[in-house]
Amino acid sequence: MRFKNVFSIIGPSMVGPSSSHTAGAVRIGLIARQLLGEEPASVKIALYGSFADTYWGHGTDLALAGGLLGYDTDDARVAEALEEAERRGIQITFVRGVGLAPHPNTAKLDLTAKDGRSAQLIGASIGGGTVMIHEMNGFTVRCSGEYPTIVVLHDDRPGVIASLTKILGESETNIGYMGVDRKGRSAEAITVMELDSVPNSDLLHKLRQIEEVKDVTVIDLNRKEVKEQ
Numbered sequence: 001m002r003f004k005n006v007f008s009i010i011g012p013s014m015v016g017p018s019s020s021h022t023a024g025a026v027r028i029g030l031i032a033r034q035l036l037g038e039e040p041a042s043v044k045i046a047l048y049g050s051f052a053d054t055y056w057g058h059g060t061d062l063a064l065a066g067g068l069l070g071y072d073t074d075d076a077r078v079a080e081a082l083e084e085a086e087r088r089g090i091q092i093t094f095v096r097g098v099g100l101a102p103h104p105n106t107a108k109l110d111l112t113a114k115d116g117r118s119a120q121l122i123g124a125s126i127g128g129g130t131v132m133i134h135e136m137n138g139f140t141v142r143c144s145g146e147y148p149t150i151v152v153l154h155d156d157r158p159g160v161i162a163s164l165t166k167i168l169g170e171s172e173t174n175i176g177y178m179g180v181d182r183k184g185r186s187a188e189a190i191t192v193m194e195l196d197s198v199p200n201s202d203l204l205h206k207l208r209q210i211e212e213v214k215d216v217t218v219i220d221l222n223r224k225e226v227k228e229q
Helices: 006-010 019-036 049-058 060-068 076-087 160-170 201-208
Strands: 042-048 091-096 105-112 118-127 130-136 139-143 149-155 175-182 188-195 213-219
Touching (some): 019 060, 019 105, 019 118, 019 213, 042 049, 042 060, 049 060, 049 105, 060 076, 060 091, 139 175, 139 188, 149 160, 149 201, 201 213
Parallel strands (some): 042 091
Antiparallel strands (some): 042 105, 105 118, 118 130, 130 139, 149 213, 175 188
């Protein structure tokens, strides 16, 4: 992961005090929320390294909760995110992570929705508010959320990747980065594609019509959620 410009180092417009411990943490929480596809009912968050040692003083717990609530990095409500989560009936538990982590500022989030569906994400805040997602639902991935991202869960079958890229090509959607992981030969697989533009509903519909595709999720940190009045 490279810092592409000075703003990658300074960090985004944010609620302080730290671009790594606060802004990055908000983005990890927000990506986890979007991976689940809705507001979670409960979340267990394991913190590693510096996150585990200093999360309270840097507001990392508030920032992660803010992202889970759909807040952006500069939303003043981040400071009261845990209280708001409690008000909404969302149970958030913090624990110290055990074992190795890909980066000193790493969080593992296990989310459960009201209907019992679950999602799991491991993400790291690597500086300047930039994050790197290393795992989604047990698959090894690599994405930053800096660009609109499609996460496709599918069966590992010949021709699936070609079908995915053909549909994107026909829609004139450029792929900036693509990664694939699978749980085994002919088992479940995941394809993650960072795009140069936000995918429209027609494109997503066509992807979901592929026989081997089980789920298509869009990660977009620039997607604004409706704020409560």
